[in-house]
Amino acid sequence: MTILQQLETRLAAALADVLGEPARAIVVPAADLRFGDYQSNAAMVLAKQRKTNPRTLAEDVISKIDLAGIATAEIAGPGFINFRVLSDAYAARAMALLNDEKLGVPASGGGRTVVVDFSAPNVAKPMHVGHIRSTIIGDSLARIARFLGYRVITDNHIGDWGTQFGMILHGWKTMRDDEALERDPIAELVRVYRMVNVAAKADPAVLENCKTELVKLQAGDAENLAIWQQCIDVSKRGLEKIYTTLDVTFDHWLGESFFNDMLGPLVDEFLAKGIARESAGAVCVFSDGQGKPEDDPFRVHREEGWTDNPAIIRKADGGFLYATTDLATLQYRIDKWRADEIWYVVGVPQQLHFRQIFAAAERWGKTGNFRHVAFGSILGEDRKLMKTRSGENVGLIEVLDEAVERAAKVIAEKNPDLEGAKEIAEIVGIGAVKFAELSQNRLTDYVFAWDRMLALQGDTAPYLQYSHVRIRSIFRKLDAFFDATAAEIVLNEPEEIHLARLHARFGELLPQVLEDFRPNLLANYLLELARAFHSFFEACPVLKSDEPQRSSRLALCELTGRVLATGLGLLGIKCPVRM
C-alpha cells in the first residue's frame, strides 16, 4: 500500500469514528513542504456539509487517528489536517521499493484490454512536426497502460485509402521521375504529391483526372492497384525508419484499406436497423432527438437555428467516408480484439467527429470505454495550423536530425573522448524532442520553435538523463558488488529524506496519469526527482561517507536510478550510462 493510501485508510477510520458514519477521506501531497508531506481538507468539506466548526472536527479527528509508525498530524489554518511522514516510514518504504519490480505502482489496469490508436499518418504525404504529438503521446500512454497492467494493443490506423490517392496516381503516371524514385522513393512520392496539388489547384482538368484515377482504383483497376501497392510499400518503409528512430512500435498496422470490404455491409446494416437513413442521396446518421441540442453531436446551430449535422457514412456517389471506416474499425476492435477500451490519440479539431462516432457506436450496440485523447495544434510561425499540403512546413525527419546533431555538438564540447558518442547523441537528441512534447499539457496549442523543442538544458530530457549518468558513474567507481535489495536505509539529511519522499510518490502518481491521459504529470514528477537527486549529489557524498551511511546512500542512488529509468522508459525515452 502506498503511504498516501495508508493515510487515507487511517483518516477514514478516524472520521467514521468521530462522525458515526463512513466518510470520504481524500489526502493529497501537500502544496508546500512547510505544511508537511500530505494534507487533507476533509474536515473542512465535511464540516461545511454538516454546518459545524471545521477546526473542532479536525481536532476530534486528530485525537482519534492512529498514525503509529507512519506520520504525525497537526491542524493548520481554517481546518487543514497536515501529515508529516516519519523519516523511518520513508526509509522503510524505500527499502520495500528496492524489492519491488513495479516500484510501488499498483496494477490499476486490472487486465482490461485497451486499443491505443495513435500516429496514423497518411501514406505518401510527408510527416511534418505536426504529426509528432499523436505518435509520442500515444506511445507513452500505451507504455504506461502496459505498466499498469492493461492488456494493450497498439494500432497504426494509417491513411492508405483516401482521396489523396487520386492525386498520387495521376502524378505517378504523368510526373514520375524514375531516377529520383530509385534514389529516394519517399522524397519522390512527396514531390509528386505536392506538384499534383499545385497543378490541381490551377487546372480543374487535372483535378477531374485525379478523380477518375481514384474511381478506377476503387473499382479494382489492376494497374492502379499495383501502383497503389507500390506506393504503400515505399511509404511504409519510410515510416518504419522514423518509428525506429523514435523507438515506437505497433502491434498492428490496420489502415483504412483493410476495412474496405466491411464498409458496404456496415452501411446496409445501419440502414436496416434504422440507425442511418438516406438524405439527398447520401446515407446519414441523424440525431435521435434525445438530449439537449447543444449536447447533440448530430445537431448544430446556424443562422436559422438548430439544424441537422449528420454523420455521412455513404456519399451520394456511393463512396464511403472517414466516419464509415472509423465505425468499421471500432467494430473490428470490439469484436475481434475484445477491446474494453479504445483510446484515440487524435487532434482536437476532430472532436466533433469522435463524438459522432461514439454516439453512433452506442446506438449500434457497441459498448466500451471510448476516449478521444485530444491534443492541441502545433502552429507555424504565422500562428496558423500547419498544413500537410504546403511544402514549407518543417519536416519531422528534419527536426529529429537536427536534435541529434545538436546533441552531438554538445558532446564534442563537453566530453570529446566519450565512447559511443553517436548512439548517445541519438538518445539525448531524440529524448529531448520527446520530452519537450510530453512535459506539456496535451491540450495547449503551441507555436513550433526549434530552440524550445531542442533545448538540452534546464527542464529537459538531458537533465533527467544526466542525473541517471551521475548515478551510474558512482556505481562504476564502486570496488565491490552492491546488493541494494539487502541494504539498510537510514535517512538523516533533508536531501536524503526528500529523495525517499519522491520515491514513495511514484506509485501514487502513475495511475493518475491515465485518469485524464496526462503524461506531463509523469514528466513533471521526473523533473522533481532529478532536481532532488542533483541537490543530494552536491550535498551528500556517497562513496566517501562512512558505513552505515554509505550503504544507505548507495541504496538511495540505486532506487533513484531505477525510478528515473523506469519513468523515462514510460515516456519512451532511453537512459544513457554516460554522456
Add this chain to the structure above:
RNA sequence: GCGCCUGUAGCUCAGUUGGAUAGAGCACCCGCCUUCUAAGCGGGCGGUCGCUGGUUCGAAUCCAGCCGGGCGCGCCA
C-alpha cells in the same frame, strides 16, 4: 451565428480538478569545479493569473458577460 480548446513572470510552460505566501525552465545578475560527470548546484530579479461581476470560510481553478488567439460546423481525412 453556434460549438469546442485556449489566455498565468520579458519568453516557453506547470499548477494534483475549490485550498494556505501562484511554481519551474529560458533570459538577466551574484556565488560554487584539487572532492562520486558543472548538460550541474546555491542565491537574486521578475505576477492586477485577459477584463468585469457572481457563488463561499477560501477562486488561476466553478458560474455569467465581455475582449484576444486557435479550431470545427453534409457528401475531404
